[in-house]
Amino acid sequence: MIDYQNFVNDKIKQVKPSGIRKFFDIAVEMDNVISLSIGEPDFQTPWHIRQAGINSLEKGKTWYSPNRGFIELRREIVNYYKRRFNVSYNADTDVLVTVGGSEAIDLVLRTLIEKGDEVLIPQPAFVCYEPLTYMAGGIPVTIETKVENNFKLTKDELEKAVTNKTKLLILPYPNNPTGAIMEREDLEAICDVIIKNDLMVVSDEIYAELTYGGKKHISIAEIDGMKDRTVVISGFSKAFAMTGWRLGYALGPSEIIKQITKLHQYGIMSSPTTAQYAAIEALRNGDNDVAEMKSDYDIRRRLIVGSLNEIGLKCFEPLGAFYTFPCIKSTGLSSDEFATRLVKEKHVAVVPGNAFGECGEGFVRISYAQSLKNIKKALKLIEEFVEEIQNGSKG
Amino acid sequence: MDKLLEILSENSSFTPKELALMLGEPEDYINAQIKEYEQSGVIKGYQAIVDWEKVPDAGVTAIIELKVTPKKETGFDEVAKRIMAFEEVTSMYLMAGQFDFSVMVKGETMQDVASFVARKISCVDGVIATATHFMLKTYKLGGMSFVDDEEPDGRSMVL
Numbered sequence: 001m002i003d004y005q006n007f008v009n010d011k012i013k014q015v016k017p018s019g020i021r022k023f024f025d026i027a028v029e030m031d032n033v034i035s036l037s038i039g040e041p042d043f044q045t046p047w048h049i050r051q052a053g054i055n056s057l058e059k060g061k062t063w064y065s066p067n068r069g070f071i072e073l074r075r076e077i078v079n080y081y082k083r084r085f086n087v088s089y090n091a092d093t094d095v096l097v098t099v100g101g102s103e104a105i106d107l108v109l110r111t112l113i114e115k116g117d118e119v120l121i122p123q124p125a126f127v128c129y130e131p132l133t134y135m136a137g138g139i140p141v142t143i144e145t146k147v148e149n150n151f152k153l154t155k156d157e158l159e160k161a162v163t164n165k166t167k168l169l170i171l172p173y174p175n176n177p178t179g180a181i182m183e184r185e186d187l188e189a190i191c192d193v194i195i196k197n198d199l200m201v202v203s204d205e206i207y208a209e210l211t212y213g214g215k216k217h218i219s220i221a222e223i224d225g226m227k228d229r230t231v232v233i234s235g236f237s238k239a240f241a242m243t244g245w246r247l248g249y250a251l252g253p254s255e256i257i258k259q260i261t262k263l264h265q266y267g268i269m270s271s272p273t274t275a276q277y278a279a280i281e282a283l284r285n286g287d288n289d290v291a292e293m294k295s296d297y298d299i300r301r302r303l304i305v306g307s308l309n310e311i312g313l314k315c316f317e318p319l320g321a322f323y324t325f326p327c328i329k330s331t332g333l334s335s336d337e338f339a340t341r342l343v344k345e346k347h348v349a350v351v352p353g354n355a356f357g358e359c360g361e362g363f364v365r366i367s368y369a370q371s372l373k374n375i376k377k378a379l380k381l382i383e384e385f386v387e388e389i390q391n392g393s394k395g
Numbered sequence: 396m397d398k399l400l401e402i403l404s405e406n407s408s409f410t411p412k413e414l415a416l417m418l419g420e421p422e423d424y425i426n427a428q429i430k431e432y433e434q435s436g437v438i439k440g441y442q443a444i445v446d447w448e449k450v451p452d453a454g455v456t457a458i459i460e461l462k463v464t465p466k467k468e469t470g471f472d473e474v475a476k477r478i479m480a481f482e483e484v485t486s487m488y489l490m491a492g493q494f495d496f497s498v499m500v501k502g503e504t505m506q507d508v509a510s511f512v513a514r515k516i517s518c519v520d521g522v523i524a525t526a527t528h529f530m531l532k533t534y535k536l537g538g539m540s541f542v543d544d545e546e547p548d549g550r551s552m553v554l
Contacts (some may be wrong), residue, residue: 038550299402299417306416372407376413 015131016160019355023339027349033376036366037349039176041322043296046279046289049240053274061277065270068250068261069097070337073276075250077284085208085219087227094263095252101206101235101248107134107260108231108250109168109204113138113192117167122153123357124206124325125172141166143179144359147327150316151180155189162197163356169199171220175355175367176208178325181211181240184218190221201230206248207321209239209290210299215319221251227251236275238321239290240282244277300368300375307379308366311386324355329362331389339364345388346381399428400437407441444537454503455529459512461496462524464469471495473522483511494526505529507529 005013010249018039027033038384045048074091081087089095098104115137120142121129130140143161145151153171158252173182194201201220208217221230235248241246248258301318308315308326315326328338336351343349350367355362369374398418402409411429415422432438447453463474471489478498479487486499498516502508512527533541 035548035550040550042548042550295398298399302419303413303417307413372402376409 005071011135015134018127020127020351023343023349023351026340026343030343030347033347034345034347034370034381035349036368036370036375037351037377038367038369039323040369041238041244041293042369043241043293045240045242045245045310046282046286049242049278049289053245053278056277061244061273061369063273065097065273065276067270068095069271070276070280073097073283074279075367076280080283081219081232081251085205085217087220087221087251088217088327089234089251090254094251094257096250096257096264097276098248098250098264098273099268100232100237100246101204103264103268104233104235104248104250105129105202105204106262108233108252108256109133110136110140110263111256111260112168112202113198116165118163119168120158120166120199121162122157122170122172124151124175124177124360124363125170125356126176127191129170129172138168139165142359144357145178145180145378147316147363151175151178151325152182152186153190154186155193158190158193159309160176162193162199166197166199167192167323169201171201171203173203173205174211174217174320176207176321177323177351177353177360178316179323179362181215181217181320182220183215184223187218187220187223189353190355191220194229195225199229201226201385203230203232205232205234206236208234210245210294210297210322211320212294212301213317213319217320220393232254233368236279236282240254240286241289241293242275242278244284245272245278247271247275247279290320297368300370300372303372304366304368304375309380311379311383312340312390313382313386322367322368324368325360325363326366327363331386333389335361336366342382342385346385348378348381399425403429403438417473444539446533446541448533448541452503454501455505457500457502457505457508457512457527457529459496459498459500459528460494460526461498461516461522463475463495463521464523465495466521472521474495477519478516480521481511481515483515485510494524 027035037133071091072093077095078089078091081089082326089113098257109132113136117138118141119133120141122145133140141161143153143157145153164337173180203220205219210215219232221227221232231252233250236242236245240317250257280389305315305317308324312327312330313322313326318324328335331338335354339350353363353365399414411422411425415425419485465471466473475487478484478500483500483502485501486500486551489495490497500508500511502511516522517525
């Protein structure tokens, strides 16, 4: 009998599976569950974008693309970042097209981190940064962002976390799971600390198109002196509802892009060809689709935030992504208990906040990438659930 | 398009309070808007979308194409008014193309509808030809799918 534990790398054994999955798995087992736990758009990819992918297949374009991605796509990405976020890049040297934003995050971390380097990760945050940092040999240093600061990263918090081993800051805004955004003045405040301590920034801007309340996403790369020390990560999944196409990109200083391209080249070779043709169409003719989806998300966002506050689950106003992050402490339950009981008793799935870092305890993530009809139903059920807990009928 | 109308036309069961939240407007304003739409006739009414196939003895529906001779002074409207006055007629449109009116008729049996067409509609002054089409199955109505075996939400939790 082979003892596989002897073959498996010690580090990967230490990595825990994602805490989000558990609740999805429970939900899948049950009938009639309304899932507000999923982190992807409920919209399908707009038809003209799908059509562009289909056309490329009909024409037989089924080969590898260049390692960095098709130059047409890289040019469109560069145009898009200039048009939407006012940052200029060179399509020949500053862009790598990757298999989702996730691959880009992994590549950048593995390329930049040396053993023992500290990587600052504001939390609550998407679950991949810590394990990927750890696997790359770095030391993840989490920074607790606070609800009273609308889950923004403050200058003070950043300053306290920096040591002489700090190399990198991961900046995950607009934020999954909190829906927080960083505005220009918030970014300017932390840039001083970043420059003074000679840090690099990995800015995960995958939700950049989804901001509300008249706020436009500001890329940290746009702030004076920051473009040269920032790698921007983004992709097509959230803005264009293209999650399954698996296409993202990294934008950054040419020297870094050159290095991460080697990893991409040997590990992946090139990103999916069909997806790249679809993405070119998305960037050329997809602005209206994005605006329409965003307008629908906004209506749902307002309904869900207003209703949660009335139910007594206090919810700061999320201005980005498609998540709300209400505080559930008033129920006296832990995040895990709340989510488990809600799905079992009311068939509504949400994700416990502590899946996104310990400081998420006391909160749950509720996604509004779900139809209005289902959101309305789910809110009614959440209201009943909270009332029953407060009346102690099931407690 | 007006967002309020867009939402209500898809689902009129949202309360003014919910609509106020969704649109970021005060509840009073929403109430006033709805009242104005109702009074000016932009909003004609509120109905449930019923799948009659699931209701026993719910009867049959037919779409009748009508060719008519328009009147000299009043055009199609006068003929339309006579036809729409029958309570069996649930909706009626003036069409461009091969025929003039499309009239939706409800009756208890196919025989009822057939005799309604023969005895009532055909006799209306100006009507020159009719073609009756019985509806067999509803797939979609009022933006709602009536097909039960809809594909489930194909999204999975990946992280």
